[in-house]
Amino acid sequence: MRKLLFVTVLALDEGGAKDAFLADAQKYRRELLAHCYRMTGSLHDAEDLVQETYLRAWKSYDRFEGKSSVRTWLYRIATNTCLTALDGRKRRPLPSGLGGPSADPYADLTERHEIAWLEPIPDDPHEDPADPSVIAESRESVRLALIAALQHLSPRQRAVLVLREVLQWKAAEVGEVIGASTAAVNSLLQRARAQLDEVAPSRDDQPVSPESPQAAEALAKYIAAFEDYDMDRLVELFTADAVWEMPPFDGWYSGPADIIALSKYHCPAAGAGDMRFLRTTANGQPVAALYMRNPETNVHEAFQLHVLDLRTRGIAHVVAFMDVSLFRKFGLPETL
The missing domain is CATH 1.10.1740.10 (RNA polymerase sigma factor, region 2, helix turn helix motif)
Incomplete structure (x- = not known):
């Protein structure tokens, strides 16, 4: 007992x-x-x-x-x-990562629901503002461009690169995790870096912090142009080589003229007041959460999450995620 x-x-x-x-x-x-x-x-x-x-x-x-x-x-x-x-x-791509050329904005849109698309992640609301260097480092490691580039690596290469470059682990420590020698870890890291250099977009200017006055002003202009449906004002906000994509549609669009043509041609009925936005951040980048007015109910319903790659020259990339289930993950309402 x-x-x-x-x-x-x-x-x-x-x-x-x-x-x-x-x-x-x-x-x-x-x-x-x-x-x-x-x-x-x-x-x-x-x-x-x-x-x-x-x-x-x-x-x-x-x-x-x-x-x-x-x-x-x-x-x-x-x-x-x-x-x-x-x-x-299979890897999770963005439309621009499928390997095809930029699309014709006047062509039909094709949805590809069989593809597991890349997703955004909301920023941590509990980040310590007293340590901006830590915040900048953590945000840089989840920027959409980097996450999309990581998808081109094998899972083991991904693990090695993240553990070595982001978490700053020693090669021997990484080897213990993935069951590889130090030499094998260093080889995997070298190949991973080379592949990233091939697929990662090169930019000659730095990203703008989503909390900066510049980001607040650019996002305010972006939202105002959409809410007023003023495409002439919107076109001025993009860089010359800006990219627009909106999974699950498999096309991607390059340059302000094509981006505006896409909106005008495929959303001709939209007008001032049809779109409203809430602001948040994801992947260390500004986000404009779009609510589209339902003409039958006159209620603005969750429609797209626009994740902006904002640079000192302007908006360089927008990914408009059409998975409305993300609104709940971001703590956003389904209607306004």
Whole structure:
């Protein structure tokens, strides 16, 4: 009886310790979400993989020897969870990453729902404004252009690049996670960098922080032009080489003239007052959340999330995500 009581108490103590560990480990949830997002390019998948990471950590807590920090241990579990999930999966592209040329704005639009498209991720609302360098670094590592470029790498290359370049892990530490030698890790990193140089867009100016006065002014002008449906004002905001894309449509459009032609030709019935916007941020970039007026109900309904790549020269890239389920993920209402 005494032995049974002892075992029961011991089990309760172990269970309590595991629960306490899991509660303490929750402070790493947001950065683990960003890590899984970099690996997958999907907010939905990243959320599921973080849950799986914590479940695996809770189950294997008794094997945690404390040789590394809890944070490092969680990253190891998260990385391997992502690698397992990505095995055999196709990459998540943007339309411009499908390999085709820019589209004719007067051609028919084609939706491709069979493609698992890249998704945006909302910025962390709890970032510490007292440490702008940390914020800038974390945002740079989830910018849409980088996440789209990472999709061209194999999952193992992705893991190596993120762990080495973003998290600043040593090659030997990365090797322990993915089961490779230091030499193999360095080789994977070299090939990953070379591939990124081939696919990542080159810019001669820097991105503008979404909290800066310049970003606030540019976003205000962008929203006002759309809400007034003044395409002449809108065209002035884009750079000469600006790109527009809107998954799940598989076309992408280059240059202000084609972008405006696309809007006029495919949305000719829109007028002043038909569009309203809310402002937020995602991927370290300004976001204009578009609500389109339903003529039958006269209610403005969630329609698109415009993620802007704002540069010192103007708006260089807009991805208008048409997955309205993202509005809830961003804490945005479905109607205005």
